[in-house]
Amino acid sequence: MKAVQVTRFGDPSVLTLVDLPDPEPGPGQVAIDVTHAAVGLIDLHARQGLYKDREGLPQPPYVPGLEVAGTVRALGEGVSGFTVGEKVVALPGNGTGGYASVFISQQDRVISTEAYGIDPALAVAAVPNAIMAHIALTGAIHLAAGESVLVHGALGAFAATFPGIARQLGASRIVGTVRTARTGAAAATKLPYDAVVDSDDLPGALGQEKFDVIVDPVGGTLRTQSLDLLAPSGRLLLVGNASGDWEHTIPSNAMWYGNTVVAGFNAGGYIPAHPETIPPAARAALEAVAAGLIEPDIEILPFADAATAHEKLENHSVNGRVVLVP
Numbered sequence: 001m002k003a004v005q006v007t008r009f010g011d012p013s014v015l016t017l018v019d020l021p022d023p024e025p026g027p028g029q030v031a032i033d034v035t036h037a038a039v040g041l042i043d044l045h046a047r048q049g050l051y052k053d054r055e056g057l058p059q060p061p062y063v064p065g066l067e068v069a070g071t072v073r074a075l076g077e078g079v080s081g082f083t084v085g086e087k088v089v090a091l092p093g094n095g096t097g098g099y100a101s102v103f104i105s106q107q108d109r110v111i112s113t114e115a116y117g118i119d120p121a122l123a124v125a126a127v128p129n130a131i132m133a134h135i136a137l138t139g140a141i142h143l144a145a146g147e148s149v150l151v152h153g154a155l156g157a158f159a160a161t162f163p164g165i166a167r168q169l170g171a172s173r174i175v176g177t178v179r180t181a182r183t184g185a186a187a188a189t190k191l192p193y194d195a196v197v198d199s200d201d202l203p204g205a206l207g208q209e210k211f212d213v214i215v216d217p218v219g220g221t222l223r224t225q226s227l228d229l230l231a232p233s234g235r236l237l238l239v240g241n242a243s244g245d246w247e248h249t250i251p252s253n254a255m256w257y258g259n260t261v262v263a264g265f266n267a268g269g270y271i272p273a274h275p276e277t278i279p280p281a282a283r284a285a286l287e288a289v290a291a292g293l294i295e296p297d298i299e300i301l302p303f304a305d306a307a308t309a310h311e312k313l314e315n316h317s318v319n320g321r322v323v324l325v326p
Ligand SMILES: NC(=O)c1ccc[n+]([C@@H]2O[C@H](COP(=O)([O-])OP(=O)(O)OC[C@H]3O[C@@H](n4cnc5c(N)ncnc54)[C@H](OP(=O)(O)O)[C@@H]3O)[C@@H](O)[C@H]2O)c1
Pocket: 039, 040, 041, 042, 129, 132, 152, 153, 154, 155, 156, 157, 158, 159, 178, 179, 181, 182, 199, 217, 218, 220, 222, 238, 239, 240, 241, 242, 243, 244, 265, 266, 267, 268, 313, 316, 318, 320
């Protein structure tokens, strides 16, 4: 199969196009002929060596990529419920293998898109992250109908799935924040935000508005500012650290005074402990994407340009998602 490998930790030039033996599905696994593989910030973090020597996380040489769309190629022993040729997406599993023309997934991570007529580039760009957004908003933070939601880094790959899922769950108002360079793209977005404001102008850009739930994949200064943007008994949901501020700490006394909750959600730990959350979240995500509630900008590049894809994310020159094709 055709694949892109991280040959050693380093800059995007370590991404190398290679030919590898076709993998076979083991018991309980599904082999997928990949048509589209999503590129995520976590792929960059792993390639840069942020997870060097961390047990269970990818060490070179490895094939990066967590999410793929394609068709079922073969079923491993004991797998039922899928037919060869069926259109599917795969949720992140062990954190590797996506940038390849054949992907092996555990069967409970494979979601059929066949009945929904979703374009595969959109499917891989939106469905896995939307599934995680649904699980985060329901399981981790218990979003209730009528509540207001603020989403930081509003056009980012993961963030972009939250307004559609929040809308579906009955949120009353959904506002996004983006940096100044992204305000033009935000004005043109099809994502269902009621408003998008410049995060560099916080808190003034929001007037006196406060939110029941704040979704924060960015971290750093924005995370600290968020504590003052929460309504009484509001919940701050930490889902990432796109700012790269790994030393950030939360002022716990501000939480005490503000009656606020700070909760973390990491799909890599949460979903294995709560596998029962996948089927309802998958239904919700597929319905939201099919209804046009989650339409991020998508840029498609060939596997051979994987280094360019990583550079674009590193340079912050992507308005939505980058998707690779074999
Ligand atoms: N919890 C989970 O299960 C889960 C699932 C998926 C992803 N994640 C995490 O979520 C984070 C985002 O991942 P992604 O794939 O969505 O990345 P992405 O597409 O690159 O999106 C990152 C977003 O954050 C914004 N951003 C970066 N630095 C910022 C700063 N200093 N101030 C304000 N905004 C900033 C970016 O804005 P610009 O466009 O202006 O740069 C962009 O909109 C990562 O930490 C990833 O590991 C977590």
